[in-house]
Amino acid sequence: MKKVLKFYTDSPLILRIAIGLVIGICLGLWVPQASFITVFGDIFVGALKAIAPILVFVLVIASLSSAGQGIGKRFRTVIIFYMLSTFLAAGVAVVASYIFKVTIPLADAVEQTAPTGLGEVFRTLLSNMVMNPVKAIIEGNYVGILTWAVIIGLALRLGAGDKTKEVMTDISNAVSKTVGWVIQLAPFGIMGLVYGSVSEYGLDIFVNYGKLLAVLVGCMLAVALIVDPAIVAIALRKNPYPLVLRCFRESGLTAFFTRSSAANIPVNMNLCEKLGLDREYYCVAIPLGATINMDGAAITITVMSLAAAFSQGINVNIFLAIILSFVATLGACGASGVAGGSLLLIPMACSLLGVGNDIAMQVVAVGFIVGVVQDSLETAINSSGDVIFCATAEFCEWKKQGKKLPF
Numbered sequence: 001m002k003k004v005l006k007f008y009t010d011s012p013l014i015l016r017i018a019i020g021l022v023i024g025i026c027l028g029l030w031v032p033q034a035s036f037i038t039v040f041g042d043i044f045v046g047a048l049k050a051i052a053p054i055l056v057f058v059l060v061i062a063s064l065s066s067a068g069q070g071i072g073k074r075f076r077t078v079i080i081f082y083m084l085s086t087f088l089a090a091g092v093a094v095v096a097s098y099i100f101k102v103t104i105p106l107a108d109a110v111e112q113t114a115p116t117g118l119g120e121v122f123r124t125l126l127s128n129m130v131m132n133p134v135k136a137i138i139e140g141n142y143v144g145i146l147t148w149a150v151i152i153g154l155a156l157r158l159g160a161g162d163k164t165k166e167v168m169t170d171i172s173n174a175v176s177k178t179v180g181w182v183i184q185l186a187p188f189g190i191m192g193l194v195y196g197s198v199s200e201y202g203l204d205i206f207v208n209y210g211k212l213l214a215v216l217v218g219c220m221l222a223v224a225l226i227v228d229p230a231i232v233a234i235a236l237r238k239n240p241y242p243l244v245l246r247c248f249r250e251s252g253l254t255a256f257f258t259r260s261s262a263a264n265i266p267v268n269m270n271l272c273e274k275l276g277l278d279r280e281y282y283c284v285a286i287p288l289g290a291t292i293n294m295d296g297a298a299i300t301i302t303v304m305s306l307a308a309a310f311s312q313g314i315n316v317n318i319f320l321a322i323i324l325s326f327v328a329t330l331g332a333c334g335a336s337g338v339a340g341g342s343l344l345l346i347p348m349a350c351s352l353l354g355v356g357n358d359i360a361m362q363v364v365a366v367g368f369i370v371g372v373v374q375d376s377l378e379t380a381i382n383s384s385g386d387v388i389f390c391a392t393a394e395f396c397e398w399k400k401q402g403k404k405l406p407f
Contacts, residue, residue, distance in 0.1 A: 008184075009184060013183070013184075013186065013187075013250075014249055014250065014253075016186070016187040017186055017187050017190050017253060017254070019187060020186075020187035020188060020189075020190045020191035020194075021190055021191070021194055023191050024037075024190065024191040024192065024193070024194030024195040024198065025194055025195075025198055027191075027195050027199075028194065028195045028196075028198025028199040029198060032198075032199035033199075034195075035199070037191070037192055037195045037196075038192050038193075038195060038196040039192060040188045040189055040191055040192030041189050041190070041191070041192025041193035041194075041195070041196055041257075042192065043185070043188075043189065043192075044182075044185050044186065044188065044189020044190075044192065044193070044258075045189065045193070045258050045260060045263050047182045047185065048182060048258065048260070048262075048263035048264070048266055048267075049140060049260065049262060049263050051175070051178060051179055051182055051266060052140070052262050052263060052265045052266055053136075053137045053138075053140050053142070053145055053262075054137065054175060055175050055176070055179055055265065055266055055269070056142060056145050056146065056149065056265060056283075056287045057133075057137055057145050057148075057149050058168070058171055058172045058175050059172045059175070059176070059269070059279075059283035060145075060146065060149035060150060060153055060283055060284050060287065061149050061152050061153040061156065061168055061172075062153070062165075062168040062169050062171065062172035062283070063153065063172075063279060063280040063281075063283040063284060064149075064150060064153025064154055064156075064157055064280070064284065065153050065154075065156035065157045065160060065164075065165045065168055066157070066165045066168075066169065066280070073397070074278075074281050074285070074393045074394055074396075074397060075281075075284070075285065075288075075393075077393040077396060078285050078288075078289070078389055078390055078392075078393035079288070079292070081231060081235075081389035081392060081393060082288075082289055082292050082293040082385075082389055083292065083329070084231065085223070085227070085228055085231060085293065085295055085385060085389065086292070086293065086294050086295055086297075086298045086329045086332055087298070087325060087326070087329045088223070088227050088231075089219070089223045089227065089295035089296070089298045089299050090298040090299065090301075090302045090324070090325035090326075090328040090329050090332075091325050092219050092222055092223055092227060092299070093219045093298065093299040093302035093303045093306075093325075093328070094302055094306070094321045094322075094324065094325055096215055096218060096219050096222070096303070097215065097302065097303055097306040097307070097310075098321075100211070100214075100215050100218075101310050102211050102212050102215055102303070102306075102307045102310065103307065103310050103311040104209065104212055104307055104308075104311055104363070104366055128141050128143040128144050129143050129144055129147040130144070130147070131144035132144075133145070133148040136148065140262055142262060142265075142287055142290060142291055143291055145287070146284075146287050146288065146291065150284070156168065172283075176269070179266040179269070179270065180270065182266065183266065183267060183270055186254060186267075189257075189258075190254070190257050193257040193258065194257060209366065209370050212303075212304075212307060212366070212370060213370050213373055213374065215303055215307075216299065216300065216303055216370070216373075216374050216377075217373065217374075217377060219299045219303060220295070220296055220299055220377050220378065220381050223295050223299065223381065224244075224248070224252075224295075224381050224384070224385075225244075228240075228244065228295070228385055228388060228389075229241060229244050231389075231392070232244065232388060232389075232392050235392050235396055236392060236395055236396065236399065236405070238405065238407075242407035243388060243391060243392075243407045244384075244388055246271075246407070247271065247384040247385075247387045247388045247391075248380070248384050250267070250271050250274075251264065251267055251268050251271050251383055251384040251386075251387050252380040252381070252383065252384035253380070254267050255267070255379045255380045255382070255383035255384065256376045256377065256379065256380040257376070258379070259375050259376050259379050260379065261290045261379055261382055261383050261386075262290065264290075264379070264383040265286060265287060265290055267383075268286045268289075268290075268383060268386055268387050268390075269282060269283065269286055271387050272286060272387060272390060272391070275387075275391050275406060276406055277390065277391060277394050278394060281390075281394060282390050282394075285386075285390040285393070286386055286387070286390055289385070289386030289387075289389065289390060290382075290383070290386060293382060293385050293386050293389065294332035294342070294382055295332075295381050295382060295385055296342070296377065296378030296379065296380075296381040296382045297331075297332035297342035297345075297378060297382065298325075298328045298329055298331075298332040299378070300342045300343065300346075300367070300374060300378055301328040301331055301332060301342055301345050301346055301349050302324060302325065302328045302349070304343075304346045304349075304363050304364075304366075304367055305324065305328075305346055305349035305350045305352075305353060305355070305360075305363070306321075306324070306353070307363065308346070308350050308353070308355045308359055308360055308363040309350070309353040309354070309355055311359075311363075312355055312359060314353060314354055314355065316353055320352070320353065323352065324349060324352060324353065327348070327349055327352055328349060331345045331348055331349065332345070342378065343364050343367040343368065343371070346360055346363055346364050346367065347360035347361060347364065350363070
């Protein structure tokens with residue numbers, strides 16, 4: 001048994017995930033009635049979601065309490081990358097929406113609760129920041145977790161002794177080890193998740209909303225394969241694709257199937273460790289990216305709101321489209337603080353374009369229909385981008401110091 005376990009753990013994780021992916025597809029096509037297979041996916045995602053809040057809380061406190069000098073500059077750089085990428089993603093969505101004007105058949109209005117403007121979005125965001133830290137951990141509120149972890153970490157840095165800081169480091173190491181064990185379950189989890197998608201959804205989704213999906217997917221791929229690599233290339237003056245493709249392979253693939261940025265935080269931290277990044281830095285930068293690096297969300301908000309306007313015969317001029325890009329960027333950054341994520345921010349953007357709330361909520365309903373593809377790819381783009389820009393910010397410092405980059 002030990003030999004089998006050793007062979008399993010020594011095999012490349014990506015190879016094991018690929019095998020799980022193929023098995024999941026085959027089982028979904030051949031035995032769609034074997035619904036118990038989805039339990040593997042539920043367990044994997046549940047385990048990641050359970051450990052991720054504790055991981056973020058403990059690691060951020062431990063990192064800040066004993067952080068060295070020079071981290072602040074890297075944080076400023078990575079925040080600039082996060083925000084720039086999200087804004088450019090919204091811009092790409094505007095251009096694509098004008099070139100490929102999409103109109104969608106709208107069904108009956110649905111009952112949903114959505115924010116009416118940016119003020120409500122950021123009120124929710126600020127409320128989540130000051131949520132009771134225990135409640136924030138239980139509910140997986142990463143804005144609150146990150147806020148309190150930063151405050152406590154800085155307090156320990158200023159007032160705690162070395163032994164206390166060492167204890168926090170030991171605890172964070174133990175939690176990280178636990179995460180490593182959970183990640184070893186990824187092949188089984190991916191198998192269960194893929195099986196559930198293949199057995200439940202047919203190809204009808206591509207027929208009814210094919211053009212809308214094509215624009216959404218095309219924008220996301222353009223940002224992932226052209227815009228983000230261009231930012232990395234300009235910053236590092238080096239071919240960005242070895243880093244970009246590795247992040248897609250080791251982070252984006254898992255995020256695509258889990259459809260949860262929160263569940264992918266442990267995976268991203270594990271990848272940052274493999275890349276040799278400073279733990280004190282990435283333990284804060286990765287959870288921060290899961291909150292404000294929202295390329296996919298900005299694309300979804302922009303494309304869906306413009307589709308709603310075009311479907312109603314509303315002419316959107318270029319100046320309004322630029323304002324929409326800013327609104328989508330700010331709204332996407334606050335998406336993690338709103339129940340329903342990016343889809344429920346569509347009515348806010350639609351109101352800017354003169355689209356009524358009833359129509360906007362019908363578009364939200366369409367968003368949930370295409371979400372099996374849209375949400376998966378959106379999460380993959382967002383989550384892999386967290387690692388790409390986190391690494392780029394640190395590699396910029398490495399270049400200044402004359403260090404060799406790992407790609």
